[in-house]
Amino acid sequence: MKTTLFGAWKxxxxxxxxxxxxxxxxxxxxxxxxxxxxxYFILLGPPGSGKGTLATKLAPALRVRxxxxxxxxxxxxxxxxxxxxxxxxxxxxxxxxxxxxxxAVVRRELTRPRFWFGAMEDGFPRTEEQAIQxxxxxxxxxxxxxxxxxxxxxxxDLIVRLSxxxxxxxxACGRTYNLKYGPPVKAGICDVCSAAVxxxxxxxxxxxxxxxxxxxxxxxxxxxxxxDRKVLDSFHxxxxxTAQEVFVLVKTALQG
Ligand code: ADP
Numbered sequence: 001m002k003t004t005l006f007g008a009w010k011x012x013x014x015x016x017x018x019x020x021x022x023x024x025x026x027x028x029x030x031x032x033x034x035x036x037x038x039x040y041f042i043l044l045g046p047p048g049s050g051k052g053t054l055a056t057k058l059a060p061a062l063r064v065r066x067x068x069x070x071x072x073x074x075x076x077x078x079x080x081x082x083x084x085x086x087x088x089x090x091x092x093x094x095x096x097x098x099x100x101x102x103x104a105v106v107r108r109e110l111t112r113p114r115f116w117f118g119a120m121e122d123g124f125p126r127t128e129e130q131a132i133q134x135x136x137x138x139x140x141x142x143x144x145x146x147x148x149x150x151x152x153x154x155x156x157d158l159i160v161r162l163s164x165x166x167x168x169x170x171x172a173c174g175r176t177y178n179l180k181y182g183p184p185v186k187a188g189i190c191d192v193c194s195a196a197v198x199x200x201x202x203x204x205x206x207x208x209x210x211x212x213x214x215x216x217x218x219x220x221x222x223x224x225x226x227x228d229r230k231v232l233d234s235f236h237x238x239x240x241x242t243a244q245e246v247f248v249l250v251k252t253a254l255q256g
């Protein structure tokens with residue numbers, strides 16, 4: 001009984017928050033965007049290509065915030081929201097969350113204050129339908145996607161990166177490590193918040209294989225979509241390139 005009441009109270013608070021954000025975001029669009037234009041960037045790449053780490057580093061350099069749809073879905077799942085319950089099975093199997101659900105979540109996230117002046121999208125869009133709908137949404141707001149970068153990493157590299165990937169279990173931190181290229185200073189402990197560092201549920205070999213298949217079928221074709229719009233830059237980061245070298249290359253491309 002207590003748990004149900006608590007759940008209903010939290011759902012109410014979430015509704016209030018999103019209604020407030022909607023109104024505030026409308027005012028920001030109408031009043032503030034003429035002084036500071038929002039900027040929307042997209043990082044495309046297979047699972048394990050380093051999009052997440054790069055997005056977190058690039059976002060402050062471009063004065064936007066990084067948004068990872070995977071992180072948003074994991075948070076919703078952990079909080080057992082109605083979205084979370086609907087996406088749980090997709091996260092576990094490595095299949096894509098349906099487009100309508102993904103777009104609703106992204107739209108809602110974009111109205112949050114942290115994204116009022118733009119976003120560096122990591123993991124969105126992942127289907128042509130998502131890309132089309134995202135363009136339509138931005139067009140309704142009078143803006144558009146500024147640049148898209150593809151990190152085209154070879155499959156052999158991806159398997160090594162994903163099997164060595166470890167993530168901070170503290171959802172508020174979520175820092176990722178690579179046991180080979182950038183392990184935490186103290187094994188198993190996050191450098192930032194001291195929480196435990198563990199392998200993500202969907203970084204197991206079977207789910208990784210499913211995510212790579214999904215990427216090839218659903219997401220890779222998006223490159224043509226953005227190439228046609230002349231906003232795409234592709235990079236092929238090889239194992240001998242440092243993270244800093246990749247960062248500088250991608251940042252230069254995004255700055256145009
Ligand atoms: P990765 O890029 O390494 O696969 P993410 O954290 O970006 O990991 O995504 C984890 C999971 O979240 C995906 O396997 C998929 O189920 C779901 N997901 C994330 N972004 C999207 C999206 N844009 N559309 C549909 N599903 C998504």
